[in-house]
Amino acid sequence: MPYLIQNATVITMDPVSGSDPVRRDIRIVDDVIESIAPTLEPVAGDTVINGTDKLVIPGLVNAHTHSWEALYKGRYDNLPLELWMALCYPILGNSRVEPDLIALRSKLFAIESLKSGVTTLVDDVLENPDQDFEQLTAVFDAYDEVGVRANISGHIISKPFTDTLPFMDEYLPPAVAAQVRTLTVPTAAEYLALSRRAFETLDGRGDGRLRYMVAPSAPQRCGEDVLVGATALAKEFDAEFHIHVLETKTQLVTGTEKYGQSLVRYLSGIGALVRNTTFAHGIWLTPEDIEMVADAGASVSHNPISNMKLGSGIAPWRELLNAGVNLGLGTDGCSSSDSPRLLDVIKATALLHKVTEPDFTAWPTVGEVLHAATLGGARSAVREATIGSLEAGKQADLVIFDLETLAFTPRQKLDVQLVYSENGSSIETVMVAGRIVVDHGTITTIDEAAVRAELGERLVELRAWQDRLDAANSVFAAPFTQMYQRAMNTPSQIHRFSGHTHA
Ligand SMILES: [Zn+2]
Structure with a gap:
């Protein structure tokens, strides 16, 4: 049914007003914003939503996450990426x-x-030990039912995991x-066949809300045949090519040890760095890497909370923006950040890069952070033409905040309060x-209590399964710790930790 939101304060993210709150009415017909203007007259049949004392913003885009980890929320702490992965993405058992x-x-x-x-959601869905079409379809079905918009991956690690880490032979x-x-690990042929089938049968479901994306796990975790083949499919179907790149210093060392070059140069050299490529993390990019990402017109999804929790380091936010790299924001999974709340990531982004830079004119602005959380994420998801801002013709994805709440009291600058004061409770x-x-x-599309109840019934079995996997994979703790310490002590051209300057 058509909706008319009247008399609202709106952050449109359009080219004129950007993140500045402005007074707008919004008329929505079917799935699109038919018009947005300072005042609109209701048309017969419109359902009017009173926007007085409300703030309306474009729906937020979570530009990197893993729904697998929804079952691991709150399970681990104080482990760096490689040690954490051996538990949360089990290798054995x-x-x-x-x-x-x-x-x-x-x-x-x-x-x-x-x-x-x-x-x-840019959901980099990863199944262990491997992902099949029926499992992938289950995600599409669930998201279709709940009504979210998503890019959903086939994810692949095509090498034995321990081959993707440095110094393992020692x-x-x-x-x-x-x-x-x-x-056994999946082959390139198997993955590319699954991906083609997903593009041809699942991509575009829910009137285009749900898209398939290719997601080779990382350059060092896949063969060249996977990376090149996935890039070709992303181009053929104009879809996102999503890949973890240089999340940790260990991965920087991996490039030198196993490829004799930066992993970004390697990707670029085989033609896998293109406009539809999004790097998750991109913390340990060198200045030359950043130039290559910018030249390709590729994106980086910035995940500061996950990066802090796993001690991965601090991504070069300002250097990336200065180079012209498109940035999105991601929560990463619910084990490495323990929450899918992008508003937390928005606040963390605005804060984190102030303590790494004494030049306060280089600190993130509210406008830049909100751009990354909306249009930047949309662009990384290859959806900038349809979402990310509130403009006529775009999809009607929006969030309405009540301004009669403590977070917005007293009302000062609503864009600044959205970033620093609000946590989603409004x-x-x-x-x-x-x-x-x-x-x-309240969620309207599904019975939330029933979902929680069903999970509750399965919790004992679920935790026993997770406990068994933890035990089976505890054998990696000692060797991975040795590997991690050696990587941390390896001299590097760049520095991405706060505090101590390592080698
Ligand atoms: Zn990730």
């Missing part, structure tokens, strides 16, 4: 996760995302190495493609 659990996990994650104002006990070698209504999916704080 995996068995196929059934589609019904994947559906439940996806619903849980989508509900929490929507209720916190995230209308688009530290990994031979018996463990032999055990890892018995595991969210009243969330709309995706013109459909109200959150109404007065």
Whole structure:
């Protein structure tokens, strides 16, 4: 049904007013914004939403996350990426996760995302030990039902995991190495066939709300055949090519040790750095790497909370922006940041880069941060033509905040309060493609209590499964710690930690 939001304060993110709050009426017909102007007259049949004392913003875009981790929230702390991954993405002892659990996990994650104002997920879905079409379909089905917008990946690690880390031949006990070698990994042909099938049958579901994207895990975790083939598919279907690049110093060292060059130069050299490429993290990019990313017109998804929790380092926010690199913001998964609330990431971004830079004129502005959380993420998701701002013709994805709340009292600069004062508790209504999916704080598309109850019933079994996997993978703790310490002590051209200057 058509909606008319009247008399609202709106952050449009359009080219004229940007992130400045302005007075607007918004008319929504079907899934699109039909018009947005200082005043609009209701048309017969319109459902009028009173925007007085409300702030309306474009739906937030979470430009990097993993719904797998929704079942791992709050499970681990104080582990760096490589040690954490050995538990959260187990190497040994995996068995196929059934589609019904994947559906439940996806619903849980989508509900929490929507209720916190995230209308688009870039969900790098990773299944262990491998992902099949039925599992992938379960995510599409769940997101279709809940009503979120998403890019959903096929994710691939096409090498034995211990081959993707430096110094393993020195530290990994031979018996463990032999055990890892018995595991099969997906081939490029299998992955590319799954991806083509997903593009041809799942991509575009929900009137285009749900898209398939290719996601080779990382340059060092995949063969060249995977990286080149996935890039070709991303070009053919004009889809996102999503990949983790230089998240940790260990990965910087991996480039030198295993490729004799930066991993970005390697990707560029094989033609896998293109406009539809989004790097998740991009912390340990050198100045030359940043130039290559900018020249390709590629994007970086910045995930400061996950990067702090895993001790990965601080991405060069200002250097990336100065070079002209498009930036999105991501929460990363619910194990490395323990929440899909992008508003937390927005605040962390605005704060973090102030303590790394004494020149206060280079600090992130509210406008830059909100751009990354909306249009920047949309551009990284290859959706900038349809989402990311409130403009006529774009999809009606928006969030309505109640301004009669403590976070917005007293009302000063609402854009600044949105970034620094609000945590999502003032969210009243969330709309995706013109459909109200959150109404007065309640999800309308699905029975949230039933989802939580079903998970509750499965929790004992779930935790026993996770405990077994933790035990099976504890063999990696000692060798990975040795590898990690050696990587930290390896001299590097760039420095991305706060505090101590390592070698
Ligand atoms: Zn990730």
